[in-house]
Structures are given as structure tokens and as C-alpha cells.
Amino acid sequence: MQKLIGKMARMYPLFILMGFMIVVTAFVVGYLNSQAATAYFAESKVIRETTLMAQRATIESVGLWLPYFKFLGIGFILSGIVMALRVIIDALKGAGNQVLANLPEGKRPALPATPWYGLWMPAVMMLGLTVFIVALIVSIDLAGIAQGLFANPLPVIDAAGAGSALLVQVQAIHSTLAWLIPLKFFAISTEFLAIAMGLSTIIYILSNQTKMIDEGIQLARSLRQRQGKANIEKKSERVLA
Amino acid sequence: MATIKEPKDAWQLRVYPLFTLLGWVLITVSIIIGFFVLSSSAASYWGESAKAVRDAAEAGSSLLGQLNVLAVTPRWLEPLTFLGVAAFMVGIALEFSSIPNLLNNRGHVMGVCFPLIVKQSGE
Numbered sequence: 248m249q250k251l252i253g254k255m256a257r258m259y260p261l262f263i264l265m266g267f268m269i270v271v272t273a274f275v276v277g278y279l280n281s282q283a284a285t286a287y288f289a290e291s292k293v294i295r296e297t298t299l300m301a302q303r304a305t306i307e308s309v310g311l312w313l314p315y316f317k318f319l320g321i322g323f324i325l326s327g328i329v330m331a332l333r334v335i336i337d338a339l340k341g342a343g344n345q346v347l348a349n350l351p352e353g354k355r356p357a358l359p360a361t362p363w364y365g366l367w368m369p370a371v372m373m374l375g376l377t378v379f380i381v382a383l384i385v386s387i388d389l390a391g392i393a394q395g396l397f398a399n400p401l402p403v404i405d406a407a408g409a410g411s412a413l414l415v416q417v418q419a420i421h422s423t424l425a426w427l428i429p430l431k432f433f434a435i436s437t438e439f440l441a442i443a444m445g446l447s448t449i450i451y452i453l454s455n456q457t458k459m460i461d462e463g464i465q466l467a468r469s470l471r472q473r474q475g476k477a478n479i480e481k482k483s484e485r486v487l488a
Numbered sequence: 489m490a491t492i493k494e495p496k497d498a499w500q501l502r503v504y505p506l507f508t509l510l511g512w513v514l515i516t517v518s519i520i521i522g523f524f525v526l527s528s529s530a531a532s533y534w535g536e537s538a539k540a541v542r543d544a545a546e547a548g549s550s551l552l553g554q555l556n557v558l559a560v561t562p563r564w565l566e567p568l569t570f571l572g573v574a575a576f577m578v579g580i581a582l583e584f585s586s587i588p589n590l591l592n593n594r595g596h597v598m599g600v601c602f603p604l605i606v607k608q609s610g611e
Contacts, residue, residue, distance in 0.1 A: 404539075405538075405539040405540075406538065406539070406540075407538060407539075408538045409535075409536055409537055409538060409541075414534070414535055414538065415535060417534045417535070418530070418531055418534045418535025418536075420534075421530040421531075421533075421534040421558075422527045422528070422530040422531035422534070422535070423527070424530075425522050425523075425526035425527040425529075425530045426519065426522040426523045426526070426527045427522075428522065428566075429515070429518045429519040429521070429522035429523075429565075429569060430519060430522070432515055432518065432519070432569045432572070432573060433515055433516075433519050435573060436511060436512060436515040436572060436573065436576055439511065439573070439576035439577065439579075439580065440508065440512065440576070442580055443504070443508050443576070443579055443580055443583060446580060446583040446584065446587075447583065449587070450501065450583065450586060450587065450590060453587070453590045453591070453594065454590060456594070457590070457593055457594045457597050460594075460597050460598065460601055461597050463601070464597070464600055464601055464604060467604055468604070
């Protein structure tokens, strides 16, 4: 499983590119939406609210799903960074193994196991990406509701009474947005958590490898000192003889 | 003979979990407020009364109370959420800032290691 994750992590440039393309696309869509809004608000209030319903519906619905699409792009970029950290972790472990492979098998110290946060890092990253995707799906659903709602003239929406279908749509949009906005920040924080876990793993591996080299040096020195003492004793025995 | 000094204790590594935890707590608080306070207030305010009733709400009424929650809460909740994101970023920056010291120490250890290797291969 870990090998498979390691192989997949090498695709990190693709994730970063995909994320960047999504953010660029979001910018283009946002610009086009602003142009539609310019044309819409150039008309008088009466015409806007009674005849330009399709334009209003498009402007409102795009405004609902576009932020979550942008955040998905950011999510892909952050996931790419987490995957790049995983590649660094694998490279560090590989280098450690390569160094130790030069020692005789019996004297080879065991490399410390990857800490739990290093093992959980890909799962946390995937959780963050899943939350981004869920938020986008919910926002697309809301955009559909907004399309239906704003297909009606504004005076009709304003006159909708309690329990009417129109008011239920208004309620759905407002009450969902209230938790959907913090949800996207939750997704961002999950990705940040994965990055923090990856960095902690790198720091753990670097510290342990340095400690291992340090211990190796101490061992070599003590062996050399013992060898030196033994040589001196042999020489003095020969002189006495 | 060159000696290996113990690396300095990196204060960043002791502080960064606090920032990460702070970020996690702030963002969890904001999502809980979004779910349980804002969402239910929005559902009541927008779904239970027609616009004419909402517009006619008088001071002290529950409708105006809900409007107050919906208008006021996001004004401090959003900066709080950003504070959470910033706390995460500070934590990550602290982790990054500890890496140069680790690499310096590694370089020092390798510097002590190489003469030993050269001596060993000479013998």
C-alpha cells in the first residue's frame, strides 16, 4: 500500500498543474460573469426584475458555484505540495537505506520506522480533497436551485408566503451557504494539516539519520581507540620478549 | 580531533504544534457556528416568513434577532476563520525554519565523518 502511495505521489506535478488550470478557468468564468453583470445592471430596475430573469439566474448561480470551484483548484495545488513532500520523504528514506547497505548485514542498524503522522499524511490529504469535491457538488446543487428561483421575477419571489416553494428555495440557499463557507476553510485546514504532518516526518527522518551517523562515528572512534591500545600492548610485549 | 556538538534545541519544533492546534480549534469552532447557529438562523429567517413580514419586523422581535445574528456573526466569524488558516501557515513556516539548522548539523556531522572514512580507506 505504502509503495503504491509512493508511486502515486510522483504524479504531484500533474496535481499542481490541474489545480492551476482550475484557478485560471475560474478567473475566466468570473470575468465573463462580471461582463454579464455589467450588461444586466446597465438596464433599469423594472426591466432587470421583470424581463431579464435568465441573465439574473445565470449571474446568481455562477456566483454560487464559482468560489467552490476555485477552492477545488487551490485544494489540488495543496495536495500536489503534500505529494511532493511524500516524494522527499521517500527519497530521504531511500538515501538512508543506500548508505546503510554498505555496512555488513549483521552490523547494519535498523532504520527508524516512519512515524504515525507520516503514514496518515496521504489519508488526511485525501480527506481534504474529498471535502473540497463535496463542497463543489453541494454548491452546484445550490446553483441549480438558484437557477429555478431566479427564473421568477423578483416581485414574485418577494411576495412568496411562508411554506411556498419559492421561499423553501430561498431558505435552502441561505441555510446551506451558512455552513458551506466554513466547510471550504475546513478543507483548506485539512490540507494544511497534511503539509504540517509531511514536514514533521521530514524533520523526524533528518534528525534520526543525523543521529545515526553520529552514533556510527562514535562507534568507529571507540573501535579505533581499542585497536590502537591493542597495537601498543602487542608492541610492548614484543619489546619485553 | 574534531568533535560533534549537540545540536541546539529548535524552539520552533516545540511551538509549531501549538499553532497547528490553534488553527484546528479556530476552524472547527467556525464550522460548528456555521452549522448550528448561522444555518438554523438562516433557515428560520428566510424560510418561515414572507418578505413583507420580514420587512415589517419591529425592534425586539425574534425575526430582527435572527437578522442580527445573520448580519453580525459573519463579520467576526470570517476573520476568525482566516486567523485559523494563518495559525496553520505560521506552524508550517516554523517547521520550515527549523530545517536549515537540521541540515547545518547534518553537514557538521558529515564533516567529522569524512576524515574518518578517508583514514579508514588509507589503512
